[in-house]
Each structure stands twice: as structure tokens, then as C-alpha cells.
Amino acid sequence: xxxVLNTLLFRLKKSKILWVLLALTVAMALLDVGLLKLLPxxxxxxxxxxxxxxxxxxxxxxxxxxxxxxxxxxxxxVFFVALFVGTDFSEGTLRNVLLSNKSRLQIYLAYLIVSxxxxxxxxxxxxxxxxxxxxxxxxxxxxTLVQALTGIFSSIGLGVLSCFVMAATTLLVxxxxxxxxxxxxxxxxxxxxxxxxxxxxxxxxxxxxxAVGALQWIPFAQQMFFNAGAxxxxxxxxxxxxxxxxxxxxxxxxxxxxxxxxxx
Amino acid sequence: MTNAIITxxxxxxxxxxxxxxxxxxxxxxxxxxxxxxxKNGAGKTTLMRLLTGLITPxxxxxxxxxxxxxxxxxxxxxxxxxxxxxxxxxxxxxxAQARLLGIADDRAYFDKTLQLVGLDTGNQKAATFSLGxxxxxxxxxxxxxxxxxxxxxxxxxxxxxxxIMDLRQLFVQLxxxxxxxxxxxxxxxxxxxxxxxxxxxxxxxxxxxxxxxxEIESNCSKLVRVNLQDVPTAYSLLxxxxxxxxxxxxxxxxxxxxxxxxxxxxxxxxxxxDIVNVQTISQTLEDYYVALLKEDKKCQKC
Numbered sequence: 420x421x422x423v424l425n426t427l428l429f430r431l432k433k434s435k436i437l438w439v440l441l442a443l444t445v446a447m448a449l450l451d452v453g454l455l456k457l458l459p460x461x462x463x464x465x466x467x468x469x470x471x472x473x474x475x476x477x478x479x480x481x482x483x484x485x486x487x488x489x490x491x492x493x494x495x496x497v498f499f500v501a502l503f504v505g506t507d508f509s510e511g512t513l514r515n516v517l518l519s520n521k522s523r524l525q526i527y528l529a530y531l532i533v534s535x536x537x538x539x540x541x542x543x544x545x546x547x548x549x550x551x552x553x554x555x556x557x558x559x560x561x562x563t564l565v566q567a568l569t570g571i572f573s574s575i576g577l578g579v580l581s582c583f584v585m586a587a588t589t590l591l592v593x594x595x596x597x598x599x600x601x602x603x604x605x606x607x608x609x610x611x612x613x614x615x616x617x618x619x620x621x622x623x624x625x626x627x628x629x630a631v632g633a634l635q636w637i638p639f640a641q642q643m644f645f646n647a648g649a650x651x652x653x654x655x656x657x658x659x660x661x662x663x664x665x666x667x668x669x670x671x672x673x674x675x676x677x678x679x680x681x682x683x
Numbered sequence: 684m685t686n687a688i689i690t691x692x693x694x695x696x697x698x699x700x701x702x703x704x705x706x707x708x709x710x711x712x713x714x715x716x717x718x719x720x721x722k723n724g725a726g727k728t729t730l731m732r733l734l735t736g737l738i739t740p741x742x743x744x745x746x747x748x749x750x751x752x753x754x755x756x757x758x759x760x761x762x763x764x765x766x767x768x769x770x771x772x773x774x775x776x777x778x779a780q781a782r783l784l785g786i787a788d789d790r791a792y793f794d795k796t797l798q799l800v801g802l803d804t805g806n807q808k809a810a811t812f813s814l815g816x817x818x819x820x821x822x823x824x825x826x827x828x829x830x831x832x833x834x835x836x837x838x839x840x841x842x843x844x845x846x847i848m849d850l851r852q853l854f855v856q857l858x859x860x861x862x863x864x865x866x867x868x869x870x871x872x873x874x875x876x877x878x879x880x881x882x883x884x885x886x887x888x889x890x891x892x893x894x895x896x897x898e899i900e901s902n903c904s905k906l907v908r909v910n911l912q913d914v915p916t917a918y919s920l921l922x923x924x925x926x927x928x929x930x931x932x933x934x935x936x937x938x939x940x941x942x943x944x945x946x947x948x949x950x951x952x953x954x955x956x957d958i959v960n961v962q963t964i965s966q967t968l969e970d971y972y973v974a975l976l977k978e979d980k981k982c983q984k985c
Binding site for chain 1: 732735736737738739757758759760762763764765766767768769770771775778779780782783784785824828
């Protein structure tokens with residue numbers, strides 16, 4: 420597996436995809452900060468920038484906007500996995516990898532590691548811009564150090580977990596369809612559709628009087644229950660478990676699909 | 684002890700109920716240059732994909748190097764289109780492949796490999812190469828790890844005549860110098876005939892014949908062709924002398940395998956027939972293949 424990883428890292432250094440997407444992540448994060456800073460001038464009133472960007476007033480239990488599955492970090496992760504890892508499928512170079520006596524498990528794990536690595540890179544890039552910008556603007560002043568650090572780390576952690584889910588989904592679609600275009604479209608469209616559907620389900624269920632505790636388990640709709648200022652510990656736990664299981668489940672399923680795939 | 688490098692036993696692959704590879708049992712030995720011959724859709728590429736593990740058989744089995752550990756055997760392949768990283772240069776494609784194989788990043792060796800296949804493209808990206816250049820680079824990538832076995836599917840696709848000749852010489856050189864076994868599928872039988880040492884003929888997914896080049900050479904029929912004007916007289920004379928003959932305008936073919944030119948000429952000269960030209964003609968590989976297909980078709984009807 421180390422040789423496959425070595426090759427992937429060599430290609431990564433030569434590839435523009437990662438750097439372009441990282442640059443876009445940084446640019447969009449700066450745009451976020453800029454727009455929020457301008458909000459009081461435009462709308463007459465603003466919001467707590469730290470709360471909006473890193474999520475929540477109560478940093479002890481924070482659900483970050485980074486963890487929303489329609490976050491652009493997660494979107495860029497989809498593009499990266501589909502375009503970079505997908506090259507081996509579209510160019511046929513997967514044949515060379517298979518012929519070098521590497522098992523399909525080793526190859527799949529190498530793809531997974533690179534995908535997970537890029538999740539961390541994108542989320543850190545986005546978070547770094549937020550944190551540095553907010554610190555420079557003195558926005559952390561109203562929070563204690565513990566609150567600020569807890570918020571930052573939980574925000575990054577949830578963001579990375581959310582990106583893992585998208586990366587695993589993209590890899591699953593890629594090994595299943597062997598088509599890069601589908602590996603971009605299906606995860607993004609599927610996530611948006613599922614998020615909308617589940618949010619509607621939650622709204623209807625709430626009207627019907629269903630217990631909130633049970634509804635907090637529904638993926639893609641969990642952020643609806645975030646309550647700024649309240650103790651969201653239980654919700655955070657559910658988010659971690661659901662997203663963790665989703666990422667792990669898709670990761671394992673992806674391997675079995677890849678192991679059986681008939682390749683050209 | 685067999686020196687087989689590839690063995691297959693009733694290897695079969697079906698797609699939607701159609702047998703694309705049908706109960707193929709063959710053995711290819713180390714050191715051979717084996718020509719895999721068959722028309723379009725005969726199952727050659729599917730057979731190669733099975734042997735490289737890209738697809739799994741429906742039934743049957745195969746083994747690469749059955750008598751030694753698979754990990755000791757390096758296998759390389761070029762199946763259908765060249766497998767290259769379009770965004771990398773020729774050198775970087777080799778460097779990427781080297782990392783995969785655990786080979787040291789030796790630029791001098793990579794340069795030598797590119798020279799072997801006649802490539803000198805500097806930093807040009809592989810995506811901008813012509814088909815012939817991509818083919819050469821793919822072959823260079825395949826040869827990089829000094830494999831024991833190389834499977835090539837139409838390797839001369841897109842190459843000019845000089846390129847085809849250069850590659851042929853390269854394969855022969857590598858085979859003789861390093862003992863690399865080649866399995867090459869090609870439609871250009873005349874080209875294969877110049878360097879293959881054995882053949883597997885495939886038709887409708889079935890292996891219809893496997894033979895060495897020497898066996899085919901000895902089985903290829905020969906005839907004596909006489910160009911002349913008085914065909915009817917010549918026909919009667921040769922028939923009277925006990926030969927099997929076929930006559931057409933301006934020529935007579937003596938079909939007996941042991942017919943000698945001197946004897947045939949003697950019979951005609953005694954009969955006063957003027958001869959324009961006489962020659963011995965051997966059945967070509969193409970003729971042999973076509974005859975095999977006809978025989979196979981007859982067998983299928985039975």
C-alpha cells in the first residue's frame with residue numbers, strides 16, 4: 420500500500436487540482452468573512468461573526484457551519500476525489516496499479532487515505548481563514564479562551580467528519596460507476612435532495628408531535644435542532660455517531676464494490 | 684517440470700448469457716513470443732483482461748507462473764488504449780510507475796527506456812501526444828519494471844511502418860536478451876509471422892488451435908505454380924503423371940506437397956509445353972488462419 424500511496428502523492432504534487440481547490444476554499448472563506456463584516460452596513464444590523472462562521476454562541480457545544488453537508492469544503496472534497504482519484508478509472512491507469520501485484524484492498528485503502536487527507540486539508544484551510552480573520556478583527560474578545568478553543572476544535576472536527584461522509588460517498592459512486600462526472604453529480608445532488616427531504620420529514624414529524632430526541636437522529640437534518648445558547652451535548656453526540664457510521668459504512672461498502680468491480 | 688508462465692483451464696467469461704471466452708484451455712511457456720490471433724470480437728481482449736485480473740472469470744481458472752510465487756513474477760500489460768497520466772510528461776509517467784513498482788528514481792534509466800521506444804518529448808504532457816507516441820510511452824511504462832511477462836493488445840496500433848519495425852526488433856531483443864515472455868494480439872498476421880514463436884488462434888471465444896511457429900511452418904501446405912499458355916495440355920500431362928492439379932487462366936497449380944519443381948518441369952518439357960515461369964509457393968499465416976476458420980465453421984455446423 421505504501422507504494423500506491425507514494426505514487427498518489429507524487430501525482431498530487433504534480434497535479435493542479437488540489438492547489439486550485441484549496442485556493443478556491445481560501446477565497447470563498449475570505450468572501451464569507453468579508454460579506455459578514457459588511458452585513459451591518461448593508462442590513463443595518465449584523466450577527467455574531469464567530470457564531471456564524473464557527474457556529475453557535477455556546478462554544479461548549481457547537482454545531483459548526485462547516486459541518487453542514489452543503490458547505491463548500493465538502494463540495495470541493497467531492498470535486499477533488501472525483502477528479503484526482505477518478506483519473507485512475509478514466510485514464511485506465513488503474514490497470515497499471517492492479518498489475519503491480521497490489522491487492523484491491525491495498526489500492527482502495529490508499530485512495531481512502533488520500534481522500535481523508537484532502538478532507539482535513541480543505542477544512543483546515545477554511546477554518547484557518549476564519550480563525551485568523553476573526554482573531555485579527557478582535558471578534559474572539561467576547562469569549563473566554565476555553566470557549567474559543569472548544570468552538571474552533573469542535574467546528575473543525577465536525578467539518579472534517581462531514582467531509583469524510585462526502586469523500587466516502589464520492590469514492591463509493593466512483594468505484595461503482597467508474598465515471599467521474601457521476602461521482603461529482605450524484606453525491607452533491609443526492610446530499611441536497613436528501614437534506615431537503617429529511618428536513619421536510621422532520622418538520623412534518625414535529626407538527627405531528629414526534630419526540631425531538633428521536634428526530635435528532637435523522638441525518639442531514641440534525642442541524643435544524645441546534646439551539647444557540649443551549650446545551651447541545653446530546654445533539655453533538657448524535658451528529659458524531661450518525662456521520663461516523665455513515666462515513667464508515669460507505670467506506671466499507673465502497674471496498675466491497677471495488678473488490679467485485681469488472682474493470683476495463 | 685513444465686516451464687509454463689500462463690496456464691488456463693476451461694476459462695470462461697459470459698456477458699448477459701453470451702460466452703465471450705468459451706472454455707479456453709491453453710499453456711504458454713516462458714520465453715515464448717506468443718501471437719494471439721483472432722478476428723474482431725473473437726475474445727482476445729477479454730482473454731487478456733481475464734489474465735490480468737481486470738475482470739473475473741465466470742468459470743474455469745488460470746494461473747500466472749504456476750510453479751513459482753506470483754509475487755516473484757512481474758507482469759505488465761497494454762490492453763486496448765494506452766494507460767497514461769495525461770497531465771504528466773513522459774518522464775513523469777515513468778517516475779510515477781517507478782514509485783508503484785518500488786524502483787529507484789533513476790532518470791538515466793528512464794531516459795534509456797524512453798530511447799528504447801524512440802520517444803524524446805521533453806516536458807510535453809502525455810495528453811498532447813499522438814496515438815503512436817502514447818503507444819510507445821505505454822510500452823515504455825510496461826517495460827520499466829523488467830517484467831517476466833508482457834501482454835500486449837495490438838501494440839502497433841497507430842505506429843508508422845518504421846515504428847512497427849522498431850518495436851518488433853525491440854520485442855525480439857528483449858525476448859532473446861532477458862527471456863521476457865510476450866503475448867501479443869494483432870490483426871497484422873504478416874507482422875506477427877516475422878517474430879512470433881507460437882500462436883493461439885481464437886474464434887468466437889474458443890481456442891481453435893495452439894501451435895508453435897515451427898509446427899505451423901511444417902503444416903503450411905506448399906504448391907508448385909507454373910505460369911504458361913497451353914493450360915489444357917499441361918493439365919492433361921500432369922494429371923497423367925499422377926499429380927493433383929488445379930488449372931486457371933495462364934497458370935496451373937500442382938497441389939501435391941512433395942511435388943518437386945524439376946519433376947514438374949520435366950513432365951511439361953517432355954510434352955512440349957512452353958513454360959513462362961515456375962515457382963514454389965508456401966501457404967502464408969493468413970492462408971493458414973483462414974483455412975482454420977473454415978474448418979472451425981464446418982465443425983460448428985456438425
